[in-house]
Amino acid sequence: MSTAMNNPVIETEEHRALRDAVAALGKRYGRAYFADVVRDGRHTDKLWAEAAALGYLGVNLPEEYGGGGGGIAELAIVLEELGAAGCPLLMLVVSPAICGTVIARFGTEQQKRTWLPGLADGSRTMAFGITEPDAGSNSHRITTTARRDGGDWVLNGRKVFVSGVDIADTTLIVGRTEDARTGKLKPCLFLVPRDTPGFGRSPIPMELAAPEKQFELTLDDVRLPADALVGDEDAGLLQLFAGLNPERIMTAAFALGMGRYALERAVDYARTRQVWKDPIGAHQAIAHPLAQAHIELELARLMTQKAAHLYDAGDDMGAGEAANMAKYAAAEAAVHSVDQAVHTLGGNGLTHEYGLASMITAARVARIAPVSREMILNFVSHQSLGLPKSY
Numbered sequence: 001m002s003t004a005m006n007n008p009v010i011e012t013e014e015h016r017a018l019r020d021a022v023a024a025l026g027k028r029y030g031r032a033y034f035a036d037v038v039r040d041g042r043h044t045d046k047l048w049a050e051a052a053a054l055g056y057l058g059v060n061l062p063e064e065y066g067g068g069g070g071g072i073a074e075l076a077i078v079l080e081e082l083g084a085a086g087c088p089l090l091m092l093v094v095s096p097a098i099c100g101t102v103i104a105r106f107g108t109e110q111q112k113r114t115w116l117p118g119l120a121d122g123s124r125t126m127a128f129g130i131t132e133p134d135a136g137s138n139s140h141r142i143t144t145t146a147r148r149d150g151g152d153w154v155l156n157g158r159k160v161f162v163s164g165v166d167i168a169d170t171t172l173i174v175g176r177t178e179d180a181r182t183g184k185l186k187p188c189l190f191l192v193p194r195d196t197p198g199f200g201r202s203p204i205p206m207e208l209a210a211p212e213k214q215f216e217l218t219l220d221d222v223r224l225p226a227d228a229l230v231g232d233e234d235a236g237l238l239q240l241f242a243g244l245n246p247e248r249i250m251t252a253a254f255a256l257g258m259g260r261y262a263l264e265r266a267v268d269y270a271r272t273r274q275v276w277k278d279p280i281g282a283h284q285a286i287a288h289p290l291a292q293a294h295i296e297l298e299l300a301r302l303m304t305q306k307a308a309h310l311y312d313a314g315d316d317m318g319a320g321e322a323a324n325m326a327k328y329a330a331a332e333a334a335v336h337s338v339d340q341a342v343h344t345l346g347g348n349g350l351t352h353e354y355g356l357a358s359m360i361t362a363a364r365v366a367r368i369a370p371v372s373r374e375m376i377l378n379f380v381s382h383q384s385l386g387l388p389k390s391y
Ligand SMILES: Cc1cc2nc3c(=O)[nH]c(=O)nc-3n(C[C@H](O)[C@H](O)[C@H](O)COP(=O)(O)OP(=O)(O)OC[C@H]3O[C@@H](n4cnc5c(N)ncnc54)[C@H](O)[C@@H]3O)c2cc1C
Pocket: 094, 128, 129, 130, 131, 132, 135, 136, 137, 138, 160, 161, 162, 163, 164, 208, 214, 365, 368, 369, 370, 371, 372, 373, 374, 375, 378, 391
C-alpha cells in the first residue's frame, strides 16, 4: 500500500525509516491492545511510555530541551503509523504538537526548561483548552478572561470538550486579557496545573470508544503566578496560530492512520470472504469504493506532507491554508474509508470481534474537531477564493 511513498522527493530516507520503525512498534501493540485499554477504561500509558523512550513523542521538539530536533512532518508520521496499526494516540495532537510547539516557539527560557524535556520524554502531558460552550466554532467569541491582581493572574470562564485533562499535568488554556489602552479583549495562553484551586473538571459522556476522555472545565477565580502566561501578552494571536497549524496537520495524520487501518481490514476481508464463486473483492461494487478510499487517503497524505513541509520551513501563512486543506481532505477520506470498510464486512462490520463499527463515530471526530468541515470551507471560500463572508 505504500509504493507511492517510496519517492524521495516527498519523503526522505530518514522519514521512511521512521515510518517503518513506528509501524513496527504499532504492530507489537496492535488493535487488540487498544481495544483492551478502552474496554477496561485504562489509558495507553504503556505504548505512550515506549514511544517516548524511543524518542518518538518529542521528535518535533528542540534537541537542546530533550527533543529530537525534527518537525511536525516527523511527528505526523509517528501518529499516522501508530493509527494505521490500530492504536492512535490522540494526545500527540495536543501535548507535543500544540503545547510543545507554542512553548518551544514563544515560551520563556524558564518555561522551556520546565516543560519541554517532560513533554519530549513523555513523563509530562499537557492538554489544550480553547472551545467554549457559547463560542464553539467562533473562537473570537471566547469569554474566559484573565485579569491581573498584583503579580498574579486570575482566570474565570468555562471550556468544553477538552481532551485528556485527567491525564495532563497542566492544561494550556486560551483566555483573553483586556488591553489597557483599547479595552479590547486579546487572546492569551495560560498554563493551568491540574490541581489549581478553582479549576474544576467533569467528564462529558461521549459515544466514543477511545481512551482519552473529554471534559467540561470551570475556572472560578483560578489564581496563577505571573509566569503562567506563555510568552508575550501582546502576541497572543500569533502564538495561538503557531499552535493551531500543527493541530490541523496532526489531526490529518490521526485521520489518515484511522482510514488506513480500516481500509486494510476491509481489503483483507474482501480478498478472502467468498459467498459466490469468487471472493467478494472481485466484485467491482466492493473493489472500486475501496480503491477510491485508497486514492483519497493517498491524496490527503500528500497535502498533509505539503502542509508539514511548509510549517517546518517557517512559512506560517502558506502552512495555514495547506493545513486546513489537509485536515479537510484527511477527515473526509477517513470517514469514507471507515464507512466503506464497515460495509465491506457485511454483518461482521458491526461485530465486536472485528471492532470496526465504533470507528464510524471515531472518524467523525476529525470532521468536527479541531475545526469543522464547514469552517474550513468558509476559510477556503474567503481566504483562498476571495468570496464574501456570510457571518
Ligand atoms: C472528541 C473531541 C475532542 C475534542 N478535543 C478538544 C480539545 O482537546 N480542546 C478543545 O479546546 N476543544 C476540543 N474539542 C472541541 C472541538 O474543537 C469543537 O467541537 C469544534 O471546534 C466545533 O465546535 P462546536 O462543537 O461548538 O460546534 P458549533 O460551533 O456549535 O458548530 C455546530 C455545527 O454548525 C456548523 N457551523 C458553525 N458555524 C458555521 C458557519 N459560520 N458556517 C457554516 N457552518 C457553521 C459547524 O460546522 C458544525 O457542523 C473536541 C471535540 C471532540 C468531538
